[in-house]
Amino acid sequence: xxxxxxxxxxxxxxxxxxxxxxxxxxxxxxxxxxxxxxxxxxxxxxxxxxxxxxxxxxxxxxxxxxxxxxxxxxxxxxxxxxxxxxxxxxxxxxxxxxxxxxxxxxxxxxxxxxxxxxxxxxxxxxxxxxxxxxxxxxxxxxxxxxxxxxxxxxxxxxxxxxxxxxxxxxxxxxxxxxxxxxxxxxxxxxxxxxxxxxxxxxxxxxxxxxxxxxxxxxxxxxxxxxxxxxxxxxxxxxxxxxxxxxxxxxxxxxxxxxxxxxxxxxxxxxxxxxxxxxxxxxxxxxxxxxxxxxxxxxxxxxxxxxxxxxxxxxxxxxxxxxxxxxxxxxxxxxxxxxxxxxxxxxxxxxxxxxxxxxxxxxxxxxxxxxxxxxxxxxxxxxxxxxxxxxxxxxxxxxxxxxxxxxxxxxxxxxxxxxxxxxxxxx
Numbered sequence: 001x002x003x004x005x006x007x008x009x010x011x012x013x014x015x016x017x018x019x020x021x022x023x024x025x026x027x028x029x030x031x032x033x034x035x036x037x038x039x040x041x042x043x044x045x046x047x048x049x050x051x052x053x054x055x056x057x058x059x060x061x062x063x064x065x066x067x068x069x070x071x072x073x074x075x076x077x078x079x080x081x082x083x084x085x086x087x088x089x090x091x092x093x094x095x096x097x098x099x100x101x102x103x104x105x106x107x108x109x110x111x112x113x114x115x116x117x118x119x120x121x122x123x124x125x126x127x128x129x130x131x132x133x134x135x136x137x138x139x140x141x142x143x144x145x146x147x148x149x150x151x152x153x154x155x156x157x158x159x160x161x162x163x164x165x166x167x168x169x170x171x172x173x174x175x176x177x178x179x180x181x182x183x184x185x186x187x188x189x190x191x192x193x194x195x196x197x198x199x200x201x202x203x204x205x206x207x208x209x210x211x212x213x214x215x216x217x218x219x220x221x222x223x224x225x226x227x228x229x230x231x232x233x234x235x236x237x238x239x240x241x242x243x244x245x246x247x248x249x250x251x252x253x254x255x256x257x258x259x260x261x262x263x264x265x266x267x268x269x270x271x272x273x274x275x276x277x278x279x280x281x282x283x284x285x286x287x288x289x290x291x292x293x294x295x296x297x298x299x300x301x302x303x304x305x306x307x308x309x310x311x312x313x314x315x316x317x318x319x320x321x322x323x324x325x326x327x328x329x330x331x332x333x334x335x336x337x338x339x340x341x342x343x344x345x346x347x348x349x350x351x352x353x354x355x356x357x358x359x360x361x362x363x364x365x366x367x368x369x370x371x372x373x374x375x376x377x378x379x380x381x382x383x384x385x386x387x388x389x390x391x392x393x394x395x396x397x398x399x400x401x402x403x404x405x406x407x408x409x410x411x412x413x414x415x416x417x418x419x420x421x422x423x424x425x426x
Contacts, residue, residue: 062101069093071102072169077158082110083213085152087173090303090325091310095352096177096360097147100240103176106152106256108213108277111242114262119246121188121230125267126203128193135246138232141183141191146229146252147359149327151175151298153255153282153404159391160402163411163422167310171410171422172303175327177360180250182231185224189268197268200225206273207249210264217258218272219251223296227252227358230263253329253358254296255404257282287399298329300388301407302336302363302380313369313418320369322349324378326361331383333361340367342375342411342425343390349378374414375425391424 035041062069071086078084088104105111116135124130152174158164165171189205197203205224208216219228229250232239239245244261251258257277272278283293304324307313313320326333333355337346352362363378380388391408413423 066092069102071104074165074170083108085154085174087169088176089169089310090173090175091168091305091308093305094323094362096325096362097235098176098178100178100234100237100243103178103240103243104152104174105242106174107211107242108215109211112211112262113241114210114246116246121247121263122265123188123192123268124265125206125269126194126197127189127268128196131188131192133188135232138183138230138247141187143181143183144229145179145181146227146250147177147179147356148250148252149175149177149298149358149360150250150256150259151301151327151329153257153295153298156301156406156408156410157403159408159410160395160398160406161400163424166422168303168305168308168410169310172301172325174256175325175360177327178234179236180229180231181233181236182229182247182250185228185230185249185266186226188230188266189224192268194268197221202270204269204272206265206267206269206275207258207260207263208265209244209260210262214264215257215260215277216273216275217260217277218269218275219258221268223251223254251296253298255282255298258296282404284398284404285402286397287395295405298327299405299407300326300328300330300333300380300382300386302326302333302378302388303410304338304376304378304412307376307414307418307420308412309420309422312420313414316418317371318368320367322365322367322376324363326355326363326378326380327359328380328382328384328386329358330386332357332359333380334383335381336361336363337379337381338363338365339377339379340374343377343379343409346379355383371416373416374412375423376412376414376420377409377425379409392426 069089069092073086085106086104088102119135121133155174156171159171200221203221204218206218208214231250232247247263249260249263283291284295285291306323326336336349338349339346349363349365355361388409394408411423411425412420414420
């Protein structure tokens with residue numbers, strides 16, 4: 001046996017109930033409360049009268065006390081909100097599923113209103129029988145349910161040149177994670193027949209939406225026949241208008257601009273179309289001035305959502321839950337490391353559940369915070385063996401002036417008073 005004595009840390013229960021051992025400042029901050037707290041020892045107003053009936057809100061809404069958990073935009077980011085983006089409040093959420101009402105939006109010509117009865121989807125081009133489906137037609141095909149993340153290629157893009165925006169919502173909030181229900185695209189393509197297309201290895205599909213921009217994108221046939229979904233439900237209910245109601249495309253693990261909303265047409269082609277959205281936009285400029293295209297996959301990435309600038313530490317010293325999100329378009333998250341000293345040392349975080357393919361994974365690291373400043377970072381690993389890089393590593397390849405696919409390690413400077421700030425560690 002070892003001669004070293006075992007040192008045990010006080011449990012959270014011991015800490016939270018040990019009021020006598022807690023400093024006055026910690027008590028004032030709400031870490032522990034005296035036994036005479038009237039909020040628990042006295043009958044309150046809400047316990048002395050009846051509440052709302054079951055028909056008060058036919059469609060349930062968040063309670064007013066959570067009214068600040070909303071999507072937000074950055075006014076100076078675009079000239080007009082019609083072609084713009086807003087951000088998921090990831091700092092205020094837990095778990096992995098994003099409520100539709102909080103899920104970020106990206107529009108190229110505004111969110112349109114399209115009734116189910118007026119919806120049509122055409123499949124044409126190199127198919128045996130060009131077809132047009134109504135919404136009711138789509139509902140008759142065998143459907144699947146999958147949880148996937150959707151991330152804008154520009155997520156974290158404003159951080160290339162340095163720390164810019166002070167909040168996880170704004171640095172990493174161009175992402176959502178929902179359960180989609182729909183028909184695999186391969187089923188619809190097979191219905192139209194692909195014999196006319198001949199050898200499929202070099203074929204493509206061109207997809208476009210019914211909105212004014214159409215946002216047309218080319219997708220390799222291999223991906224189209226793999227896991228792409230023609231979806232009409234999210235989190236069990238109809239898509240929201242801003243997410244492409246009544247039908248959108250889901251392209252798992254690939255940049256969000258390919259997830260065409262208000263899906264109108266799918267054309268089987270012999271080559272990519274080279275549309276505006278895949279030439280002048282959504283290409284990646286490298287350090288030598290050349291640009292790369294077809295950078296569809298979203299690489300492994302993570303961020304600490306709390307503590308963070310919009311979610312400071314307010315409870316004082318003692319037990320602290322560090323939590324965040326990790327994801328990868330190449331597969332499943334297999335692990336997340338967390339650093340409190342700017343990357344000098346790392347601790348393995350606890351995954352709330354085993355990572356699943358192309359979906360968000362929640363991680364936690366439970367510590368006792370003694371009031372020291374922290375430089376909080378997280379680093380994700382995925383099932384392909386990929387490890388999330390530092391910003392310096394990305395800059396070696398892409399320079400300072402890139403826009404898309406910034407999956408670097410993020411740093412929050414947590415101060416002694418519990419507030420946090422976006423910083424860059426060099």
